[in-house]
Amino acid sequence: MTRQPALLRREGTTLDGRPYRIRPTQPGEAAAIVALQDAVAAEGEFIAALPGDREAMEQELLLSGILSSGGLSVSLDVGGTLSGHLLVVRRADHDQTHIGDLAIIVENAARGLGLGRALMETAIDWARAVRLGKLCLAVFTTNERAIGLYRSLGFVDEGVLRRQVRLSGGDRDVLLMGLAL
Ligand SMILES: CC(C)(COP(=O)(O)OP(=O)(O)OC[C@H]1O[C@@H](n2cnc3c(N)ncnc32)[C@H](O)[C@@H]1OP(=O)(O)O)[C@@H](O)C(=O)NCCC(=O)NCCS
Secondary structure: OOOOHHHHOEEEEOOOOOEEEEEEOOOOOHHHHHHHHHHHHHHOOOOOOOOOOOOHHHHHHHHHHHHHOOOEEEEEEEOOEEEEEEEEEEOOOOOOOOEEEEEEEEOHHHOOOOHHHHHHHHHHHHHHHOOOOEEEEEEEOOOHHHHHHHHHOOOEEEEEEEEEEEEOOEEEEEEEEEEEO
16 A cells, blocks of 8 residues: 555644644654653543553554554654654454544643644545545543544444443443544
């Protein structure tokens, strides 16, 4: 599959006036991505992960496997600092290779500025360009901001897994969402 780098690059200014850049994740960035994931995990309410779940080397291997399987990894810099990351993992089952599973995080201080939307739009444009048939994601039913963003981009609800994730703060229901492309 041909990669189209220009498709994966966006630049602009955040709603609060800082320069941002979306670009393909670079080799050697795994430690910074793990630190970002750990910070979001430590908030305890948005993702099913604990700080320290993954080491940089594991993340590096994971990313290279995702890319070599036709997936996507894009990074977001705000003011030159890694502030967000988005992954699309291509499904391997022979009857589901048209599906990509999407995961996104934006650091706390950069939320609500339109950056999550810019990352999602980058991923959707890419998914259409590489002729994926569908993007899927899973989100806690309590995550109103994320669900609002996904719905505004055309994702629809596809089901709820009750008490699917056990966190220290309590069990969470998981909403499955999909976007047919
Ligand atoms: C979810 C997340 C990626 C969204 O990114 P973001 O940069 O904060 O979002 P944006 O500012 O681009 O978009 C906000 C959109 O969400 C929606 N939104 C924002 N706050 C909302 C709220 N309280 N309730 C409902 N919708 C809300 C709006 O549709 C808004 O769109 P707009 O451009 O029309 O105003 C980010 O908040 C994040 O990383 N959160 C923690 C980790 C996480 O939840 N990851 C997703 C797990 S499934």
